[in-house]
Amino acid sequence: MSATEQERVTYRTCPLCEATCGLEITLRGDEVVKVRGDEADVFSKGFICPKGASLGALHADPDRLKTPMVKEGNSHRPATWDEAFELIAEKLQPILAADRNAVGMYFGNPNAHNLSNLLYNRVFIKSVGSRNQFSASSLDQLPKQIASGHMFGSSLGVAIPDIDRTDFLLIMGANPLASNGSMMTAPDFRGRIRAVRERGGRVVVIDPARTRTAKEADLHLAITPGADAFLLFSIINTLVAEGYVEKGLAKLGKTAEFLAGVDEVCQLADHFAPETVAPKCGITADEIRTLARDLANADRAAIYARMGTCTQEFGTVSSWLVDVINTLTGNLDREGGVMFPDPVAGGISGDPGKGRGIATGRWATRVRGLSESLGELPTSALAEEIDTPGEGQIRAMFTVAGNPVLSSPNVERLEKALAGLDFMVSIDPYLNETSRHADVILPAPSPLTRSHYDLAFYQLSIRNISRYSPALVEADPEFPDEWETLLRLSMICAGQPADSDISGLDDFVALEVAKREVARHNSPASGMSAEEAVAATSPRVGPERLLDLLLRCGPAGDGFGTNPDGLSLDRLIVEEHGVDLGALKPRMPEMLRTPSGMIELAPEPLTADVPRLIAALNRHDEGFVLIGRRHLRSNNSWMHNLEGLVKGPKRCTLQISPVDAGTIGVDDGGKILIRSKVGELTADVEITEDILPGVVSLPHGWGHGLDGTTTKVANAYAGVNSNVLTDESAVDAICGNAVLNGIPVELAVA
Ligand SMILES: Nc1nc2c(c(=O)[nH]1)N[C@H]1C(S)=C(S)[C@@H](COP(=O)(O)OP(=O)(O)OC[C@H]3O[C@@H](n4cnc5c(=O)[nH]c(N)nc54)[C@H](O)[C@@H]3O)O[C@H]1N2
Numbered sequence: 035m036s037a038t039e040q041e042r043v044t045y046r047t048c049p050l051c052e053a054t055c056g057l058e059i060t061l062r063g064d065e066v067v068k069v070r071g072d073e074a075d076v077f078s079k080g081f082i083c084p085k086g087a088s089l090g091a092l093h094a095d096p097d098r099l100k101t102p103m104v105k106e107g108n109s110h111r112p113a114t115w116d117e118a119f120e121l122i123a124e125k126l127q128p129i130l131a132a133d134r135n136a137v138g139m140y141f142g143n144p145n146a147h148n149l150s151n152l153l154y155n156r157v158f159i160k161s162v163g164s165r166n167q168f169s170a171s172s173l174d175q176l177p178k179q180i181a182s183g184h185m186f187g188s189s190l191g192v193a194i195p196d197i198d199r200t201d202f203l204l205i206m207g208a209n210p211l212a213s214n215g216s217m218m219t220a221p222d223f224r225g226r227i228r229a230v231r232e233r234g235g236r237v238v239v240i241d242p243a244r245t246r247t248a249k250e251a252d253l254h255l256a257i258t259p260g261a262d263a264f265l266l267f268s269i270i271n272t273l274v275a276e277g278y279v280e281k282g283l284a285k286l287g288k289t290a291e292f293l294a295g296v297d298e299v300c301q302l303a304d305h306f307a308p309e310t311v312a313p314k315c316g317i318t319a320d321e322i323r324t325l326a327r328d329l330a331n332a333d334r335a336a337i338y339a340r341m342g343t344c345t346q347e348f349g350t351v352s353s354w355l356v357d358v359i360n361t362l363t364g365n366l367d368r369e370g371g372v373m374f375p376d377p378v379a380g381g382i383s384g385d386p387g388k389g390r391g392i393a394t395g396r397w398a399t400r401v402r403g404l405s406e407s408l409g410e411l412p413t414s415a416l417a418e419e420i421d422t423p424g425e426g427q428i429r430a431m432f433t434v435a436g437n438p439v440l441s442s443p444n445v446e447r448l449e450k451a452l453a454g455l456d457f458m459v460s461i462d463p464y465l466n467e468t469s470r471h472a473d474v475i476l477p478a479p480s481p482l483t484r485s486h487y488d489l490a491f492y493q494l495s496i497r498n499i500s501r502y503s504p505a506l507v508e509a510d511p512e513f514p515d516e517w518e519t520l521l522r523l524s525m526i527c528a529g530q531p532a533d534s535d536i537s538g539l540d541d542f543v544a545l546e547v548a549k550r551e552v553a554r555h556n557s558p559a560s561g562m563s564a565e566e567a568v569a570a571t572s573p574r575v576g577p578e579r580l581l582d583l584l585l586r587c588g589p590a591g592d593g594f595g596t597n598p599d600g601l602s603l604d605r606l607i608v609e610e611h612g613v614d615l616g617a618l619k620p621r622m623p624e625m626l627r628t629p630s631g632m633i634e635l636a637p638e639p640l641t642a643d644v645p646r647l648i649a650a651l652n653r654h655d656e657g658f659v660l661i662g663r664r665h666l667r668s669n670n671s672w673m674h675n676l677e678g679l680v681k682g683p684k685r686c687t688l689q690i691s692p693v694d695a696g697t698i699g700v701d702d703g704g705k706i707l708i709r710s711k712v713g714e715l716t717a718d719v720e721i722t723e724d725i726l727p728g729v730v731s732l733p734h735g736w737g738h739g740l741d742g743t744t745t746k747v748a749n750a751y752a753g754v755n756s757n758v759l760t761d762e763s764a765v766d767a768i769c770g771n772a773v774l775n776g777i778p779v780e781l782a783v784a
Pocket residue numbers: 141142143144148170171173174175341434435436437438440441442461462463464466478479516662663669670671672733734735756757760774
């Protein structure tokens with residue numbers, strides 16, 4: 035047999051970002067020969083980016099951990115899985131027995147891209163039983179979830195721009211040409227933006243930087259960082275003043291019957307006339323009025339707002355107002371406006387039309403009293419919860435697929451705090467900046483040795499899609515899948531011996547999932563018992579069993595026979611390019627889960643922050659502010675260990691406008707000292723016209739090369755850690771989300 039005859043062509047969804055592209059991967063044995071975009075993929079149709087193309091390099095990366103690592107002195111040595119779990123049981127069980135809250139947990143971004151973790155983290159969290167649960171959500175999209183939760187009743191019920199059918203797209207604080215989109219799953223964002231323009235529509239971008247996305251748009255308005263809430267309120271002010279609201283509400287049809295708080299939110303906008311906010315925003319009153327009119331006059335319009343609008347002082351207010359405008363212009367739950375996906379698995383639970391709303395404020399952080407949201411505490415409070423002595427102090431930590439030492443605010447404090455813990459465990463494929471603090475590192479498997487299904491992102495997708503990818507390469511039998519690791523840790527945290535069998539717990543989890551799923555209001559399996567449903571998925575176990583249950587009991591499921599053409603895992607295995615269930619459809623009022631059964635346009639937890647916003651109108655901020663940026667070839671703090679992605683021009687530079695560079699006296703390629711309230715660092719200068727004077731930009735996720743890490747390539751391209759400068763005391767008042775953009779800084783020649 036020749037080498038080529040042994041090659042096999044396989045298909046799978048890329049697990050690296052929210053675009054969820056279909057990949058065609060050619061393998062020879064366990065080796066990846068070639069990765070291309072899958073032209074037959076029902077959603078991405080061949081689109082791929084440089085990261086997806088690097089999946090083979092990630093799989094082959096020699097620095098990926100193959101065994102658990104145990105810390106001895108200042109370095110780590112390989113250990114067996116049994117030894118690692120025994121050590122964890124020995125050290126952790128006494129801490130847990132004394133106080134469950136003494137164990138903290140941090141979950142990072144890749145959890146959302148990992149089927150094992152999406153399904154089993156909750157089991158693990160429950161078995162730890164601690165209130166000290168943190169995640170990257172509070173460094174990211176939490177404000178959007180909280181705002182949507184108060185408006186529509188569910189933290190998963192987020193309105194997604196119907197980009198393929200809109201005539202006017204306003205993009206705020208997002209750079210999907212670099213990030214490939216977030217909270218809006220849409221492979222090939224550039225192609226979709228171009229299509230809006232080709233069919234006669236318009237695209238406007240509001241961003242302090244002239245990003246790649248801004249360059250694709252008809253218009254770019256450079257906003258002062260942090261001013262989005264002012265701008266959004268003044269758009270509402272204009273809609274009211276110019277009589278657009280009635281016209282907009284008329285477009286909503288029956289949905290308008292479910293609106294509460296229209297008058298109240300319109301009245302709040304009184305304070306924000308375009309002339310009042312223009313100096314705060316750096317956008318003229320005329321530009322604001324034109325924008326409001328364009329949104330109102332477009333047949334179908336949508337505002338898409340992301341990272342930049344969430345990770346700022348008024349992130350939740352901004353996220354809320356975006357959907358208020360989408361509603362007042364008649365574009366909520368309407369084709370070409372913003373709509374609610376109806377995923378085939380794992381969608382919003384509960385009865386249609388009414389619910390309990392979202393849970394917040396049930397407990398708070400010990401030191402600063404920051405409120406719980408959706409079961410989590412703000413990551414900005416993590417360091418102080420570890421380093422402040424007293425009852426309830428965190429003494430041990432788990433990090434799961436997270437690198438908070440690079441990603442969370444005031445990392446120098448967090449580093450010290452982690453170093454002072456009694457015990458720490460990281461589940462991570464790398465020995466990196468965070469896991470170097472762990473007493474035990476449990477490696478996560480290569481993406482190619484695990485299966486994949488985007489349970490999280492089909493909830494945020496511009497079309498209703500379903501695609502399953504089986505593992506492509508067989509794992510070393512000694513190397514557990516991540517769900518098995520999570521269940522073993524769950525057993526340990528529940529006080530069981532380290533070598534306990536996990537199958538009983540997995541059966542229990544499956545039964546619990548089945549109970550919930552057969553009880554879904556629109557389940558084709560309703561009437562069936564949970565036991566029967568579980569039995570019908572035999573002999574599957576683990577994530578495959580749970581996914582099969584979710585699919586078959588879901589709205590498009592086969593109901594174990596009641597709907598023979600419906601979906602099941604078996605069917606998805608055959609449909610290797612995915613199943614397209616079509617464009618989004620209106621879901622009002624069925625998707626509502628607010629206690630009132632109404633769309634709450636002026637919910638009290640959100641309006642409560644408006645007095646603070648009004649007061650901020652008179653605040654005069656001076657000096658430079660720092661924002662972040664993303665690069666296409668990077669992925670937060672990781673994927674930096676792949677030479678093919680990091681080589682080329684330096685990415686971790688401080689971008690500064692020519693005017694400001696002149697004032698300070700720095701040259702392109704020179705060094706600059708950046709100082710904030712909490713820290714300082716020296717960065718390489720990149721002078722560019724693409725950034726607003728007064729604003730400087732530094733990407734996050736860099737600052738490798740720390741002692742004890744074994745990521746050789748990343749360490750050679752270390753860069754500096756922008757989160758040395760971000761301030762953990764600056765948070766969104768409503769949900770404690772971190773302020774990661776608009777950081778006041780001083781600049782000087784280094
Ligand atoms: N200044 C500033 N800070 C930011 C941001 C910003 O824009 N500016 N962005 C914020 C945002 S949006 C986010 S989401 C956070 C991200 O913050 P984090 O989630 O804390 O960081 P990541 O860099 O995504 O780190 C992911 C970690 O997971 C590991 N990993 C990868 N795949 C797997 C897997 O399958 N299993 C396991 N167990 N581990 C895996 C990687 O090796 C890495 O250590 O950063 C935030 N921080």
